[in-house]
Amino acid sequence: MGGGAIIFFLLLSLIYGILWIYCLIDILRSDFKDSNMKLIWIVVILFAQVVGPIAYLIMGNSTKATFKS
Structure with a gap:
């Protein structure tokens, strides 16, 4: 592998890691319509590595609870 390919895969891994952490934090901070949806999304994020986030x-967004003020 050349140096360009290594940099590309490192950059792709960094972007994916940031996306994964963002989704996990968003799940933990959000309220959902069904109380089990938070656990289901965490399991999906953890076990469906590429497709989950x-x-x-x-x-x-369709499973999150909406609050009207």
């Missing part, structure tokens, strides 16, 4: 970003 992307699925949460796409479908997570």
Whole structure:
């Protein structure tokens, strides 16, 4: 592997790590419509490594509780 490929994979890993941490923190700080959804999303994030954070970003907002002021 050349130096460019190593830098590319390190950068990709860093971006994925930041995305994973962002999703995990967002799950922990959010309230959900169903009390079990928080645990379900954490399990999805942990065990579906590549698809989990992307699925949460796409479908997570629909499972969150909305508060009207």
